Amino acid sequence: MTKSPFPGFDGLMTLSRREGVDIRPTLLRVLTDLYVQASSHSEDEQRQFVELATRLIDQVDDATRAAVKARLAIYPSTPAPVMQKLGLTAAQEGRRIPLAREIPAPPASAPAPLRAPSEAERRMASNMALQPKDAAEIHDIFFRAGPSERAQILHNLEQTPLKAAPRIPTVRAKRAIQILEMAAIAGDVENFAFELGDSLILPSRVATEIVDDSGGEALAVAARALDMPSPNFQRILLFFKPEIGTSVNSVYRLSRLYDRLSDRSALVMLAAWRGSTLAVTRAKYQSSLHDSERQRARASVHQPRPGVQPGSAPAVRTGTDGSPDR
Numbered sequence: 001m002t003k004s005p006f007p008g009f010d011g012l013m014t015l016s017r018r019e020g021v022d023i024r025p026t027l028l029r030v031l032t033d034l035y036v037q038a039s040s041h042s043e044d045e046q047r048q049f050v051e052l053a054t055r056l057i058d059q060v061d062d063a064t065r066a067a068v069k070a071r072l073a074i075y076p077s078t079p080a081p082v083m084q085k086l087g088l089t090a091a092q093e094g095r096r097i098p099l100a101r102e103i104p105a106p107p108a109s110a111p112a113p114l115r116a117p118s119e120a121e122r123r124m125a126s127n128m129a130l131q132p133k134d135a136a137e138i139h140d141i142f143f144r145a146g147p148s149e150r151a152q153i154l155h156n157l158e159q160t161p162l163k164a165a166p167r168i169p170t171v172r173a174k175r176a177i178q179i180l181e182m183a184a185i186a187g188d189v190e191n192f193a194f195e196l197g198d199s200l201i202l203p204s205r206v207a208t209e210i211v212d213d214s215g216g217e218a219l220a221v222a223a224r225a226l227d228m229p230s231p232n233f234q235r236i237l238l239f240f241k242p243e244i245g246t247s248v249n250s251v252y253r254l255s256r257l258y259d260r261l262s263d264r265s266a267l268v269m270l271a272a273w274r275g276s277t278l279a280v281t282r283a284k285y286q287s288s289l290h291d292s293e294r295q296r297a298r299a300s301v302h303q304p305r306p307g308v309q310p311g312s313a314p315a316v317r318t319g320t321d322g323s324p325d326r
Contacts, residue, residue, distance in 0.1 A: 025064040026238060028056040029248040032068045036075045050079045057085050135275025143209065150217045151257060157265040164267035165274060172199060173226045181232055184240035192240065196222055206273050216244050220258045224266035233258050
């Protein structure tokens with residue numbers, strides 16, 4: 001049997017037929033977007049694209065069909081059956097296509113002022129060990145950054161000599177992937193976050209932050225740390241993150257980031273997530289420990305001297321002749 005050039009889409013087709021789950025519009029958009037990325041395709045790739053696309057075109061709404069038609073109308077290698085299905089006309093051989101006017105380059109914008117690197121960023125580019133405080137700062141920098149900045153941070157982590165977290169055992173990772181995918185399809189956020197934190201040895205606070213992250217890059221890092229296959233990650237995006245799954249650009253951007261993300265980058269970020277927990281714990285108990293030390297010091301300074309116990313008489317000093325000493 002020939003291996004499908006679109007892994008994961010067969011399973012999505014089966015899931016799309018389930019009651020209450022309709023991902024066919026998103027599936028057709030993603031399928032088309034992935035197909036037009038390559039300038040040429042093998043016969044098997046073309047055959048499977050025709051089979052999937054012609055089946056989905058009749059099952060989606062008009063807006064999706066129009067968007068797909070616009071993409072394939074300007075793609076030179078659109079298969080004839082798909083063009084016929086969409087009502088497109090093949091360009092006549094030898095017919096000249098009018099060229100659009102050249103778009104002027106935008107004016108060069110002033111360069112952004114350079115920001116002095118933080119201590120954590122300097123450690124990321126140095127040979128120093130990752131301390132809890134630095135791990136917490138890397139954690140905060142990553143979650144505050146935008147999509148392009150996050151991609152650059154992950155690229156930099158691959159080049160740094162920072163110590164990465166140990167790999168998750170294969171058996172545990174496979175079990176976690178199955179549970180996470182089932183929870184994603186069911187929309188069970190609570191169990192998804194619990195399994196993510198349990199498998200990656202993360203506190204619930206960090207696991208919830210990863211799950212609630214709207215960009216999706218944190219989820220990609222967590223999935224790569226589990227060595228999750230790309231089709232499984234794409235299915236989780238489509239089902240578990242509807243705000244991402246309904247956007248072709250977001251799905252493609254995160255899929256491309258995931259395929260380029262190295263295991264080392266993900267494991268270094270995992271180590272930073274774990275280390276940030278230590279920093280938060282230390283900060284939480286630092287003030288209470290400091291106050292306890294101050295209380296003990298204050299008590300030792302103002303401790304009263306031992307006095308005469310009730311019922312006892314003070315000692316009377318006597319002279320050599322036995323008479324009281326005056």
